[in-house]
Amino acid sequence: MLKKVFRFLFSVCLIVLGIGMSLYPAVRSEKIHMEAISYQKEVDNAYKQNKEQKKKKESDPFYQSIKKYNEDIYKNGQKDFKDAFSYTWFPIPLNGFKEERCGYIKIPAMDVQLPLYVRATKKNMAKGATVLGNTSLPIGGNNTNSVIAGHRGYQGSPYFREIEKLQIGDKVYIKNQWEKLTYIVKRIKIVYPNDSDEVKIQPGKDMVTLLTCHPYRSHGRYRYLVFCERDTSKKAVKKKKAVIETKDKTITYEPSEPEIKKENIIKQIAGFFILFCIIFLLFNNLFFLIKRQFYKKNKDSPNF
Template sequence: MKHRLITIVGWLFLVTSVGLLLYPEIISFIKQKQSDQIAQELEKNTGRRKNDDSLYQKALRYNEKIREDGQKDLKDVWSYQAPPIVLRKEQDTFGYIKIPKMKQKLPLYLGATMENMRKGATIMGQTSLPLGKRDSNCVIAAHRGYQGIPYFRDIEELKIGDLVIIRNPWERLRYKVTKIKVIDPYDTDKILIQKGKDMITLLTCHPYRGHGKYRYLVYCERNHGQKIKKQERTQQSDSSRKTIEEEKWIRYAGIFLLILTGGVWLRKREQGR
């Protein structure tokens, strides 16, 4: 009986340990399922006419206002946690963002508050809402990984020409990456609306393990029937790809060694009975 109890405890310890090492993948899977649920809810409303929708009109007025006043209230690239508009009571998000190259689909929350940043991607206040209109730039911020959840961790995988999809409450919008840049945290002029362009800008900390010293920007534009000029990637010296890959392989090596050690130990326990 004692040997059996020790064996059971050993198995429980092994499974728990492996589970903890796989925590990032498990949480990421759960987050993807949540985003899929949001997507399913949005698809139910595909018949809603946006021009007759009060929420759409509110979003349009907000975009026009910040464009006309030159986004004067945007103080720095992480500021303005206040949501751009107030959603309906039954809505928690403004849709989702899908980045195929990064294998990420994240809900879009309004306002870059700490709570929203923990849950997914956020649309920064005093930047445009993604409505597929010219003279707009929706700045979407997310952590460079949070408690094991990737979020925008692998943003350096994006290259010029890659696809980024926005699903707002009314339609799906397709954008292409046109420029990548690293800036200082207070370079607010780098995230402003650019005349005549329909843009989204992805924003996160850089480098990955650098305590947010810089901000990594990925500019994306939507084609309105005209050719979009692709721009060169800004040169940068502090790439995080090696650090991220090392972190992944260390975790996988830990899982392998833990399973191997646990398996050997449990086998010896069985043989020693």
């Protein structure tokens, strides 16, 4: 009897584990998506409230401190932007950003919308896109370049996994509590991880630079950079296929699409296998119960 109970409980545990494993990526991805929507509403409400109250950013002390920070790092040549530690540090208080979120980023060509965090810590990068410390905070303005980093996929959530879908002319949107900013993809380049000079502020430009690892699932062998410049014209922009630049001849562009497709196929096969195991265990236990009832009925039947 104990053996039968143990067998049943073991089967139930396997079924629950299988369902959990197959659903976890989707559940986590949906959780991130819902958090992004929730935070988007917070930002939209703050933006709307500031607009209705005719609250000018010029009179907001917190905005002015950010603007001064952006000006200062340009003047000093971003001298503190040099290693992984500097990416998580800002020399000014950022208490005006709730839970270190400074807005959200929307990239239609990649079909992603993510909360935008200041400080590129592991914790923040697990929750969304992050602004590297000692780069411009994303409020726009001349002589700025906000470097925005994202994982190349993380625990089932895509994040910047599909970054290679971006082409010249694609738009990137950033919204904070003061305004909506629109940027257009201008250049794409692959560099080494320590090439920090590649993402520094370019004089006279208002930019954001998207940054992630490359190739996909390469453990960060290179960095994939998408340079975007501010668009205030609101005119339609003709898109064109990007020419992928590289730091030098030692780097060759390796498309990530085959690896992403391969991973998706493996996930589908794994999903079907888990589903098969669940169905097998269910039918096996059902057959066992029917068989048991059949023998019990025959045993209890009178003999003529």
